Amino acid sequence: MLQVAFIRENKEDVIARLAKRNIDATEMINNAIVLDEERRALQTKLDSTKAESNGLSKEIGNLFKSGEAQKANLLKEKTTQLKETTKALEQELNDKADALKELLYKIPNVPNEIVPSGNTDEDNEEIYREGDIPTLHKGATPHWDLIKKYDIVDFELGNKITGAGFPVYKGKGARLQRALISYFLDKNTTAGYTEVQVPHLVNEASGYGTGQLPDKEGQMYHVTEDNLYLIPTAEVPATNIFRNTLLNESDLPIGLTGYTPCFRREAGNWGAHVRGLNRLHQFDKVEILRVEHPDKSYDALNGMVEHVKSILKELKLPYRILKLCGGDLGFTSALTYDFEVFSTAQDRWLEISSVSNFETFQANRLKLRFKNSDGKNELCHTLNGSSLALPRVLAGILENYQTENGIKIPEVLVPYTGFDMIS
RNA sequence: GGAGAAAUGGCAGAGUGGUCGAAUGCACUGGUCUUGAAAACCAGCGAGGGUCACACCUCCGGGGGUUCGAAUCCCUCUUUCUCCGCCA
Secondary structure, eight states: OOOHHHHHHTHHHHHHHHGGGTOOOHHHHHHHHHHHHHHHHHHHHHHHHHHHHHHHHHHHHHHHHTTOHHHHHHHHHHHHHHHHHHHHHHHHHHHHHHHHHHHHHHSOOOOOTTOOOOSSGGGOEEEEEESOOOOOOTTOOOHHHHHHHTTOEEHHHHHHHTOTTOOEEOHHHHHHHHHHHHHHHHHHHHTTOEEOOOOSEEOHHHHHHHTOTTTTGGGSOEETTTTEEEOSSTHHHHHGGGTTEEEEGGGOOEEEEEEEEEEOOOTTOOSTTOOTTSSOSEEEEEEEEEEEOGGGHHHHHHHHHHHHHHHHHHHTOOEEEEEOOTTTSOTTOSEEEEEEEEETTTTEEEEEEEEEEEETHHHHHHTEEEEOTTSOEEEOEEEEEEEEEHHHHHHHHHHHTEETTEEEOOGGGHHHHSOSEEO
């Protein structure tokens, strides 16, 4: 959520930068400013009314104390009128504040200056590419055939137990999955991230805190009985660790990493290109998250990008990095880099990581602040990224490491799997 | 699930109808001292709104009520702790 004061002071700039998302925010921004002005006017009016009755109450107290009960009773009558005025103003003020908040919830984050304009993922800007695309042997196949051939992931079973998009990993498939999780967590903790295990269900306040609610309500599984949501990413519980928190400047930066399953309804997203492990309702992901001083968040973002690069380099997977264009940028993000691994047998790129700086957008909703050197409370910047999303890494490994004799295991993973070949 | 207790500033913890935005300690900031640091001492120090700045308003878990006046009394919800029951 953007801060009203920021909108008020940077109106033209905010509109101009939101235009990169291909939205004309002029009306929303103007409305927000007007609502805020009206809200403040009401507040002032209410304040002075209350000041008046506070003064009277004090006077009444003094009169009673000095035994002038009659005078006091006279003043009491005066307060009745004020009470009514107060009540009416309070109601008006609440309505106004709610309307403003509702509007602010609808305004996405302001893209960073360097975000390219564009409409769809086709307009994203490739900024980096690394790794050789392997020449596959004759008869090489996409991963959905490979998992069947080697019996390591079973969609039929998942169908039986739950439904489409909930696969069962078996044998070496399950072991490889676990190896990847351990390897990622080890890489992240070595890089200074503190490992956390967080709840897989979150309450409504947490959903609002990171921006999944009210915007992306339909994307999460909702347990209505208890009004809890299954997490679509560890970002939600992990970031909400810091909801309503005031940090010391010396506490920054904070880096966390955590593994969780992720649940996504993907309503309306089911169609082409979702074969095999490409898109699931439940998948595993290791996440990294940072809380940063505003001056350092973009350095931190670059650091996260370098970190993810180092993992992919070790896995020896061909990948590229995209800077997302305005049209493809997530609601809460100011700048996002997507990592895509090349799925050789499918001849297409698969997104495996998304690294974003949210600046103060989440922190404002979360009330995540730090006491700066002037003693003032200032909003932190939050960032997060995947390191990495499991199924597509798995798909990438299966397809790129396939040989006629089976699937080779990337060298760095062998200590974790205990085997170097799936055959 | 049953019985009881509790929820106060960044943290800990006093405060039971007006003079309480709230004692005290820790943390934090500035200063004295020191070559420097630590310790000690002195001073400052909750948050949000509002204002050019003051004034002023709000906030003692959430919501509602009583009262001229509520951290304090009442109702309700939530959470935590203790004891009992159940249980991975």
